[in-house]
Every structure is written in C-alpha cells, then in structure tokens.
Amino acid sequence: MARIRLSPSASLSPRPVPRTALTLLAALMFPLPLRAQSAPEQLPWRFTQVAMASVSGTFLEGPRIATVSSPVGAGLGIGLQRRVRPRLETGVILRALVSPVRATEAGASWSLGSLREVGAVGTASVDGYTGQRVALRLEGAAGIAVLSGVDGALPFSELAVISPSVEAGVALGAPPRAGRREWWFTARANTLRLGRASANAGFTEGWGSRVLLGVRTVR
Numbered sequence: 001m002a003r004i005r006l007s008p009s010a011s012l013s014p015r016p017v018p019r020t021a022l023t024l025l026a027a028l029m030f031p032l033p034l035r036a037q038s039a040p041e042q043l044p045w046r047f048t049q050v051a052m053a054s055v056s057g058t059f060l061e062g063p064r065i066a067t068v069s070s071p072v073g074a075g076l077g078i079g080l081q082r083r084v085r086p087r088l089e090t091g092v093i094l095r096a097l098v099s100p101v102r103a104t105e106a107g108a109s110w111s112l113g114s115l116r117e118v119g120a121v122g123t124a125s126v127d128g129y130t131g132q133r134v135a136l137r138l139e140g141a142a143g144i145a146v147l148s149g150v151d152g153a154l155p156f157s158e159l160a161v162i163s164p165s166v167e168a169g170v171a172l173g174a175p176p177r178a179g180r181r182e183w184w185f186t187a188r189a190n191t192l193r194l195g196r197a198s199a200n201a202g203f204t205e206g207w208g209s210r211v212l213l214g215v216r217t218v219r
Contacts, residue, residue, distance in 0.1 A: 046082065049216065055071065057210035059101070074097065076096060081125075089125045090124050091122070122141065138170060144165070
C-alpha cells in the first residue's frame with residue numbers, strides 16, 4: 001500500500017471558526033446588561049374653561065302640587081383634564097350655576113327666586129369619531145353640588161344641602177391639533193338628586209332633570 005508523505009514545507013492549518021459562532025460565544029462569556037424599558041410618557045394636564053346654559057329644568061311635579069321648574073339658567077366652570085389612554089381623557093371641573101326658579105299651578109305662575117349651585121364633577125370623554133374637519137366625543141360626569149338660594153318653597157325648603165349629580169352627553173368640535181386651542185360644543189342630560197333633609201319632609205325623594213348646553217375650550 002502506498003504511503004502518503006508530507007513534505008517538510010507542508011503544514012496542517014485549522015478550519016476558520018464562523019463569525020456567527022464567535023459572536024455567540026462572546027455574548028455568552030461577556031453578557032451585556034439589559035436596558036431598562038422606558039416608562040410611557042405622561043401627558044400633561046391641560047386647562048379647560050366652560051360656559052354653560054341649563055334649560056328645561058324640572059325639580060318637582062305631581063298631582064295636586066305646584067310644578068317647580070327652571071326654564072333657563074347660566075353658569076361658568078374651570079378645570080383640568082388629561083389624556084390617559086389613546087382614546088380617553090379624564091378631568092375635574094369646578095363650576096357654579098344660577099337658575100331662576102318658578103312655580104306653576106292651575107294656570108298661574110310665580111317666581112320662587114334663584115337657585116344657586118356650586119359643585120365639582122369628575123369627567124370622562126371618549127373619542128367617538130374623528131374626521132378631517134369634525135370630531136365627536138361621548139362624555140359623562142358625576143359629582144356633587146351645594147344648593148342654596150331658594151328655601152321658601154318645596155322642595156328647596158326641606159332639601160338636603162349637598163346633592164349628587166350625574167350626566168351624559170356628547171361634544172362636537174374640530175379635530176385636536178398640537179399647539180392649538182380646542183373648542184367644543186357640548187350637550188348633556190343632567191340629573192340632580194333631590195334628597196330630603198329629614199324623614200318628615202313634605203315631598204318624596206327623586207331626581208330633578210335638565211339639559212346642560214355649553215361651549216368648552218381646552219389649551
């Protein structure tokens with residue numbers, strides 16, 4: 001059998017290690033520290049102002065009693081709001097309203113004075129539709145109101161001072177753009193809890209209803 005002889009000048013060289021294997025080996029021997037995931041950026045609070053009108057307010061009605069209502073009222077509010085989800089904004093508004101109150105019975109009508117209301121509500125606004133020129137939002141709010149000013153007739157003469165309120169409605173405006181003031185026209189159905197100050201009050205607890213129309217700016 002023939003033998004293969006290597007010449008003195010011949011040499012055996014190892015096969016080159018693939019670059020991928022070297023990279024993997026280096027990563028195992030000298031692991032890099034994991035980079036901490038950055039927290040999501042918190043969007044700033046924005047200042048909001050609202051001017052509103054209350055219409056079609058009814059506080060008391062029933063058989064053999066006068067209907068107590070407020071055809072129209074006006075109010076102002078200021079607050080803060082912030083976007084907390086891609087389609088959700090929340091906030092809080094402090095507001096004050098004044099509503100002339102009238103009583104009507106058997107065709108006769110007379111004034112009972114003006115109902116003054118100071119309160120705070122938490123708000124939530126969900127993006128419903130956003131187009132090129134118009135945007136629509138679904139809105140809700142809940143809070144408390146301190147009532148005063150009308151205390152000589154039912155139900156206000158025997159009404160608890162602090163009343164909870166809830167409301168729901170829509171807001172219509174231009175699509176929000178960075179650096180520009182937002183304008184929104186709002187319409188909400190509001191209900192105000194009319195609770196008795198004592199068990200001997202001359203009316204049954206219930207909810208007064210009205211519609212709140214407003215113009216709101218956000219910056």
